[in-house]
Amino acid sequence: MKKIFIVPHSHWDREWYMPFESHRMRLVELIDNIIELMEADNDYCYYHLDGQTIAVEDYLEIRPQNRERLMKLIRENKIQIGPWYVLQDEFLIDGESNIRNLMTGIGYCRANGVEPLMCGYLPDAFGNISQMPQILNGFGIDNAVFGRGIGRILCDNMPDKDNGAEVTEYIWSSPDGSSVIGIKFLGWYNNGAELPEDAVSLKKRLQNIIAYSDRVCKTPLVLLMNGSDHQPLQKNLSDVIKTAGKLFPDITAVQSGLKEYIAAIREYSEAFIHVSGEMISQNTVGYRNLINTASTHIPLKQRNHTVQNLLITKSEPINVMSWLAGDVMRRDELAYAWKTLMKNHPHDSICTCSCDEVAGEMAVRFNKSQQVSEYIAAEAAKYITDRISLAHEKNICVFHGYPYSEAVAVTAELHYNGEKDISALAVYDINGHRIPAEFKYLGKQFRYTLPKDSFRKSGRPHIYTVRFLCRLSGIGYTSFYIDETDEQEQPLITVNNNGAENEFISFTLNPDGTFNVTEKQSGHTFERMNRYEDLGDKGDSYNFEAVAGDRPVYCNKNADISIDSRSTFEITYKIVSRMDIPEHLDGEKRSAETAAHDITTYVTLSAHSRVLKIHTELENKSENHRLRAVFPCGIESTTDIADGQFDVLNRPVIPCSIWENPENPQRCRAFFGIKDGVKGALVATRGLHEYEVMRHSENALALTLLRAVGEMGDWGDFPTPDMQLKRKLCLDYSFIPFAAEELSAAYSAAYDFYYGEPAALQYGAHTGNLPASKALVDISGEYIGFSCFKPSEDGSGVILRLYNTSDCEQDWTVSADNEFAGAALVDLAEKTELDKIGGKIKAAPKKIYTVKLSS
Structure with a gap:
């Protein structure tokens, strides 16, 4: 019945x-x-x-x-x-x-x-x-x-x-x-x-x-x-x-x-x-699949990336470190920060397919969550640095709440009572080995502190920044100290004419502002990477809709190229390109009137890194258009590579037989790319989620940087002028070429970029009960995805969550500090113990592993 x-x-x-x-x-x-x-x-x-x-x-x-x-x-x-x-x-x-x-x-x-x-x-x-x-x-x-x-x-x-x-x-x-x-x-x-x-x-x-x-x-x-x-x-x-x-x-x-x-x-x-x-909806005609919500109101997606990663890689893990050293666990504050952030995660909110007022309220929530998260991280970090025993006058503690795979550049702020000769300053690890570093003097600036036992204190110290290159072990904290020297550093990268190289890659800038990159292990050169392409968009917040008869707009042929900054371990080129973009839609076509857009691109190569970092800035003056960065890799493959939630996917480049849409946009979390049996390339991003493998353009990789529209769409007429994003935009992404046999290393480099630089805090000389450096957990193996290092829900330990990004079984080693009494696999709810582990995990394909470290 x-x-x-x-x-x-x-x-x-x-x-x-x-x-x-x-x-x-x-x-x-x-x-x-x-x-x-x-x-x-x-x-x-x-x-x-x-x-x-x-x-x-x-x-x-x-x-x-x-x-x-x-x-x-x-x-x-x-x-x-x-x-x-x-x-x-x-x-x-x-x-x-x-x-x-x-x-x-x-x-x-x-x-x-x-x-x-x-x-x-x-x-x-x-x-x-x-x-x-x-x-x-x-x-x-x-x-x-x-x-x-x-x-x-x-x-x-x-x-x-x-x-x-x-x-x-x-x-x-x-x-x-x-x-x-x-x-x-x-x-x-x-x-x-x-x-x-x-x-x-x-x-x-x-x-x-x-x-x-x-x-x-x-x-x-x-x-x-x-x-x-x-x-x-x-x-x-x-x-x-x-x-x-x-x-x-x-x-x-x-x-x-x-x-x-x-x-x-x-x-x-x-x-x-x-x-x-x-x-x-991959087995449909391909229209109105709502994937283009990934590129609407991109600044809000970037804010989500910033605050989410602040909680995951800084606030929670640094508080875990301080808690193990005797500090309080700020559970209520963390819960509040997470809940405030999650109020921006409903589908109509984070997809930003809503009225303009919603975007304004989301910005406030992101600010609130970030403020609380930064407070938690700062308080926990200071608790640790106040208890580290180190005799040097000026020290820096780097907090790595994520297990970096490559050498990472760290930036810290230093305060001095008087001016210093920056050419005589150097960074050393606690064993006395000099670390590549660059110092900058910013002048006397106002700063204040809020002591726990007295009224606020303020002053105008001499402010310096130091940027240095270091390797960090596992999840924990690592100290460095500042001292004077008269020895010159040796360069770790080679600078060529409009280009540079390290042991992994070399690149050369072209007159039009694109660049050629050679991956040294495979010997393959990728030409004309990061070409900006603009098209009209008569769609709405849900869906891109091409303008009939529209042709792509590209940058003018000649770009202004200069060196923006250079140190012994890092170089940044500045490229200013001009693109004349139609101002608006004129009926069903793009307007004849154009607005000149100066697109400023900063391309950075660091020593010991597979990653070519790209930072793009522009002031958007036009409406109803889509701007993408295109990487014409020319790699033949039937599938792409796309990082997702606890997964790295291989989506088909050619859609299903009934697909009618000339485009095939997709979403990624940290990176996307393509490879064949010899070589490959990834584009890693921070808060940029929409990409396409352009099947009609030799599988070029396209990353959406901006999609400006003026209508919410769906069931009525809801104008959204703020969605046109007529403001300054700053966008971060990177290009990672690799030899096919180095796929795991390429994934790790992309995750390093996605999670960003670690936090760093200066501190002075004092005696305490904590060592200058400490790795709470060391993780080794291939195809490791990191998810969290947080307090357990029951308060009795710490949760480390990892996952296998590959289709094959992997052998991992998880070495925990003797702070922990034992380790066990538990379910995601942290309610059921699944198995004891003795430092080894035989990771099944695509499996999520939640490790509880008992304190």
Whole structure:
């Protein structure tokens, strides 16, 4: 017998076509109505509160007096909440942020004495990442309910009539083999919205639903979602269900929660179709797949990268270091910083496909999270430096919360009471070995401190910066000291005419501002890298839409090239190029009027590095256009390379047979690239997520630097003038050529760039109980992805999370300091111990490993 599970809900975009508070006032009204209806109508027995606990937080901040009434209904399983904190975009945040989102949502439920709905609810995510089943399994969740990724959903929640969704029930697997029951909505999450009460209309509606389910459902169980975006409560639902029972006596229709539907469907799972990996609507015609949200409002994506990495590589690990030395663990502050950051991770927020007011509120949240995160890192770092025993007058402590694979350049600020001859200053490690360094004098500047036991102190010391090149061991801290010398440093890189080289690569700048790069091991030269290309864009915040008949605009032929800075270990060239970009759209075409754009590019090569760093600056003066950096590598391959969340993917360069879009944009996290059997190239980024392997241009790699549009799009007319980004933009990315056999090293170099430079703090001579340098954890092996080094949730130790980026088993060594009593593998929830480890991990392909180090 067919059974219809009718699940009342409202998909609650926290902010979208209206700003947060405008939506929240309607959320308060909705939950007020749910509480009142459930208390008055015993037949109205279930409500699905959209899988995100932040809706409860937002409501109770306005209606704290209703806490017990709401929690009572949740405890009774009438209102189902969680497991997420927010309904995030999975691709534009780190894998670690996806985990913290789930951890925070489940934690909120249990802290309030209620159980979360253990369902991987992903109703409107713009595609689903490959490792989501593994993440869900790590919290004991064996199912996922989703709307996108298989087939297409068009504007205003309308499914494509030929959306490629042959069935609604799946077994969805991650690359490591983890799997969940996957339920795709029958049509969309509004398939049961506003069910009519009159018998004639209701019969026709349900007949259509039943006929559709007969075609695509593999079970007699039908999931009807009674709601849609910001949907008001259907108060007569109980009567509608009674009418349905009379109209269809051979069908059971019940009001339900997702928990009850998922429990019922499990017995049929052996017959479900198997799918694996990411779901990004790759088997469609290729239009309106929403991937271009990765390039909307790029400055906000960059801010997310900055704050997210600040928490992951500095605030948490430095506080762990100080906690092990006797400091407090700033758990509440870290939780606040994470939650403030995650309020920017809902799909309509971080995808920046919202009204301009949302962008303004996001900037404030990023600032707040960053301020708290910087405070945590600074306090913890000072706790350590105040207790290090070192006799030198001027010292620098470098905090490496991420295990760098290459030599890394570090910048620190130094304060002196008087002027110093910078030519006589040098940096040494604690064993007295000189470190390549460059000093700069910035003059007397105002600085202040806030002592813990006295009033604030201020002054105008002589300020210097020092930039030095060092190798850092594992996760920990390393001290260096400043002394005077009369010896000259020997150069570690060779500077040529408009170029330079080290042991890995050499490059030469071309007159047009592009560069040629030779990878020395393979001997291959990549020519005309970093060519800027501009096209018109008549699309919106969701989708790029080319202007008919448009031709790319390139920089003028001659660029101004000069050396911006040079030291014994690093050189930076400055390239100023001119591009004349049409000012705006003129109807369906680009305007004849152009605006001159000076694009300033800084190209940096450091000693002992595979990475050619690129920093690009421009003042955008034009509207409705897309600017990309193109790397015409000329490598033949059927697949690309793309870093993702706990995965490095190999997506097909040639899309599926029904693909019609001349473009094939994709998303990456830290890098993307391409390789053949001899050579390869990666482009690593910081907060730049959209790329394309240009299949019609010899597989050139294209990185989107700017996409300026003036319309939100989707279901109405929502002008977004701020989305045109008519302001100064600063963009960081890099080019990493490699020999094919050095793929693991290339990945590591790309991750080094992605996570950025470590923190450094000066300190003076004093006696303390801490050594000058300490590696808490050393990690060795190939294809190691790093995710976090953080306090454990139960307060009894430290969590180190790693993952295998390769398709092969790897042998890793994890050497922990004797601060730790032992090490064990635990699940992502940190609740279940899986295995003891003795310093060795045989890492299965694509597997995430959470190591708990007991203190």
